[in-house]
Amino acid sequence: MRLVLGVQGAREAIIAHGKELQRVLVEERRDEAPQLDAVARFAHDRGIKVERVPRSTLDRLAQGERHQGVIVQAPPLRILPLAELYSKEHLDHPGLFVALDELTDPHNFGAIVRSAVALGADGVLWPEDKSAPLSPAMARASAGAVEHARLCRVSSLPNALTELANEAMHVVGLDASATQYLDALDLTLPTCLVVGSEGKGLRRATRKSCTAVARLPMHGPVASLNASVAAAIALYEVVRQRARSVSGGEE
Numbered sequence: 180m181r182l183v184l185g186v187q188g189a190r191e192a193i194i195a196h197g198k199e200l201q202r203v204l205v206e207e208r209r210d211e212a213p214q215l216d217a218v219a220r221f222a223h224d225r226g227i228k229v230e231r232v233p234r235s236t237l238d239r240l241a242q243g244e245r246h247q248g249v250i251v252q253a254p255p256l257r258i259l260p261l262a263e264l265y266s267k268e269h270l271d272h273p274g275l276f277v278a279l280d281e282l283t284d285p286h287n288f289g290a291i292v293r294s295a296v297a298l299g300a301d302g303v304l305w306p307e308d309k310s311a312p313l314s315p316a317m318a319r320a321s322a323g324a325v326e327h328a329r330l331c332r333v334s335s336l337p338n339a340l341t342e343l344a345n346e347a348m349h350v351v352g353l354d355a356s357a358t359q360y361l362d363a364l365d366l367t368l369p370t371c372l373v374v375g376s377e378g379k380g381l382r383r384a385t386r387k388s389c390t391a392v393a394r395l396p397m398h399g400p401v402a403s404l405n406a407s408v409a410a411a412i413a414l415y416e417v418v419r420q421r422a423r424s425v426s427g428g429e430e
Contacts, residue, residue: 265346
């Protein structure tokens with residue numbers, strides 16, 4: 180059983196999974212709680228079982244995590260094999276993926292997943308070792324977006340990136356020390372953006388598996404950005420280029 184905590188996470192789980200959800204637990208309160216009532220109605224209208232329970236029950240299930248008065252019992256997140264992630268049977272457009280190289284902060288992980296889903300990425304992949312887990316904290320940081328994401332956990336990220344490169348994918352590592360800017364690359368091609376860890380950036384083996392490395396334009400006194408912010412900006416650049424390509428070069 181997987182628990183989804185919080186109001187926004189619950190709403191996204193209801194949208195994504197519908198009647199696959201086992202039940203929605205909502206805090207039983209004497210005072211008015213419009214947000215909680217709205218979640219309960221949202222679930223009930225979709226034929227999902229809703230139970231009103233004491234806050235102590237939610238606290239026990241959440242094990243110290245913040246739940247905002249709502250917990251959803253959801254099916255496990257589906258982890259796709261790499262080949263299915265980029266399969267042409269599932270994509271009718273140039274793919275866009277985000278790879279995370281030993282990102283250990285669940286809040287960064289969740290924020291990147293949120294940006295990836297919001298900006299239309301086709302999948303997020305990360306290595307089994309030395310990475311943040313698919314935890315309630317990560318899911319909450321994604322504001323429920325993880326419920327809609329296509330996820331792929333791999334045994335070796337460098338090997339996975341090499342496989343993507345062999346499938347004619349542009350594997351672009353984000354590196355503040357790179358000599359070229361990201362917007363100089365043709366990101367209308369199938370692209371995988373690779374984001375390094377919070378402290379060390381891209382590992383040497385990961386960097387070698389990239390077909391290109393690039394940096395974001397930085398004109399202020401700060402030399403680098405938070406990993407999740409950099410990922411969001413890079414994703415937006417891909418979307419910008421592709422939209423411009425479709426519109427014939429007009430911004």
